[in-house]
Amino acid sequence: MIDANLSAAGSVLSPLNLENRSLLWKIAAVVFGTMFLALMSRIEVPMYPVPMTMQTYGVMLVGALYGWRMGGITIIAWLMEGAAGLPVLAGGAGSLAHFAGPTAGYLFAFPICGMLVGWLVQRGWNGRNVILAFIAMLIGTVLCLTLGAFWLSLSIGVEKAMAVGVTPFLVGGVLKSALGAATLRAIPHKSERKSD
Template sequence: MTNLAPAYSPLRLESRPLVQQAAAVAFGSLILAVASRLEVPLYPVPVTMQTFAVGLIGALYGWRLGAITVLAWLLQGAAGLPVLAGGVGGLAKFVGPTAGYLYAFPLLAMIAGFLAERGWNGKKPLLAFAGLVGAHLIHLSLGAAWLAYWLGGDVQKAFVLGFAPFLIGLVLKSALAAATLKGAETLGARR
């Protein structure tokens, strides 16, 4: 059986009391709500800072608590709280053209967290960058697959509308997250 205990955890949240973990989830979902408001409106999929925040939360919180945080944020959105892109919420977002991206967010956090726990983190920023790019590509692929379904199976149109325009942003957000992880690692080492 594989040991899934983290080899490295920058915030060590898994060893903190449950109340501190709950506070981290609340804080993380607030960060995601703010990141959702940082938006460049495109149709049908807007450009937001959500993917940056989800990847970073996964890498900082670890794969378990990162995924729980993202799920809490998605549940808030499903309940109608204005936490999703454009400051909206409601169940309609979970069946529309961007639903695949929403459903894939927990997986993005899990992959980023799992890799960070195993050394793809601020101690090795190039590995962190590579891991985040890979996690973001998986997320983007799943979102575009749902978009293709939503567009009646038009894979080419889904690629043009929901994948290709986000590749440069994916690289930039991954680089920013890796740099943030490096900065957090440097600050942590000074303490």
């Protein structure tokens, strides 16, 4: 459970404590984070019309480790790289066209989901309680699938969108959420007090 004293004291848990780092540290973290997300995008199982990749694992982990603000900035920076044509999206793809195609809903969902997971982790849903960490990752994954399927349904219909854009990814989503929680469990956590 979330420590009641933690909430009362107004402190947040931040595994990497990026909010209190120098600007240079933050820039380096964003660069490293976008490279990590690009690498996770290369690990995929081909499926139609949306490939299953380790992207959701990467997005949730960046949100969890970086915190909601820095995580969101990093995920958006990665998406901007993809929109600019850099080969950082699924399968090494990259172009503005991906932000209007069948995967656009998932892409636009990534920053929202990563920030949500980061926000939950900073409030105690982290590796100190692996069950809450798993639930945080799972919530982010379900939200990503929901938003992605909604966009997909606009072009192929709700039933087909659920069949090809959600159902095949449910088991993988659970496994990646468990892996994310285990990763958080393995990383030491620092407590920081929010400044007034």
